[in-house]
Amino acid sequence: MNKYNDQQIIDSWKINAKPWITAIEKDEIESRVLVTNKAIIDAVVGIKSKSVLDIGCGEGWLVRELEKTGIPSLGIDVIPELVAFAKKEGGGRYKVIAYESLSYEKLKETFDVVVCNFSLLGRESVITLFEKIPFLLNNGGSFIIQTIHPVVGCGDSIYKDGWRGGSWGGFSDKFSNPAPWYFRTIKSWKSLFLSNGFSIDKIVEPLNKETQLPASILFIGIKDRN
Numbered sequence: 647m648n649k650y651n652d653q654q655i656i657d658s659w660k661i662n663a664k665p666w667i668t669a670i671e672k673d674e675i676e677s678r679v680l681v682t683n684k685a686i687i688d689a690v691v692g693i694k695s696k697s698v699l700d701i702g703c704g705e706g707w708l709v710r711e712l713e714k715t716g717i718p719s720l721g722i723d724v725i726p727e728l729v730a731f732a733k734k735e736g737g738g739r740y741k742v743i744a745y746e747s748l749s750y751e752k753l754k755e756t757f758d759v760v761v762c763n764f765s766l767l768g769r770e771s772v773i774t775l776f777e778k779i780p781f782l783l784n785n786g787g788s789f790i791i792q793t794i795h796p797v798v799g800c801g802d803s804i805y806k807d808g809w810r811g812g813s814w815g816g817f818s819d820k821f822s823n824p825a826p827w828y829f830r831t832i833k834s835w836k837s838l839f840l841s842n843g844f845s846i847d848k849i850v851e852p853l854n855k856e857t858q859l860p861a862s863i864l865f866i867g868i869k870d871r872n
């Protein structure tokens with residue numbers, strides 16, 4: 647049996663909610679400040695939507711940014727401490743919901759855009775989430791994912807889907823109990839979209855000008871009309 651599973655990801659975020667809030671508020675993650683925050687904002691704002699659902703919203707920074715541009719947004723996350731911080735900051739709506747229990751029946755609303763910014767980390771949780779997204783999107787709606795670039799994130803391991811051990815390397819020493827994550831190749835990300843009723847509109851690879859490597863990858867899927 648594999649020693650890693652999706653529950654370990656949630657357990658890790660429970661422990662690390664506080665240092666995560668500090669890391670985001672104090673701009674401690676350089677690649678976000680240099681490249682990836684702008685990349686995800688540009689991708690969402692470029693779609694001219696009237697409503698956004700941010701899945702795995704963390705402490706809510708993206709929802710707040712989108713609200714500033716006039717797009718009403720809802721953030722959901724499994725960690726009550728992160729959602730409580732987001733609610734306290736204001737600007738947008740937030741709910742404590744795990745991917746595992748997210749559904750149209752739970753939210754009773756649909757959105758023009760669903761976005762996941764570095765929040766799809768597991769195996770089964772991501773597979774089942776993909777199945778639910780079409781029911782949370784309006785017709786022609788977009789599903790945007792920003793995640794670790796598989797070619798860069800692969801490191802010295804073989805280029806094949808599978809669980810990887812986590813690390814908080816590059817983060818402050820306040821972080822502990824790093825979560826495992828499920829590595830997916832570019833082909834696997836694409837087939838998650840295609841097998842769940844999406845066309846892939848765009849793939850973006852924003853470059854970190856300092857390293858000359860992609861800082862992330864963005865997939866922009868469009869829900870096929872049924």
Ligand SMILES: C[S@@+](CC[C@H](N)C(=O)[O-])C[C@H]1O[C@@H](n2cnc3c(N)ncnc32)[C@H](O)[C@@H]1O
Nearest residue numbers: 659702703704723724725744745763764765771
């Ligand atoms: C790397 S953080 C990203 C947070 C936010 N999207 C951002 O850009 O700052 C990953 C987030 O995914 C959330 N998450 C992970 N697994 C989850 C699950 N099964 N259900 C709901 N949220 C989950 C974590 O609680 C955490 O807030």
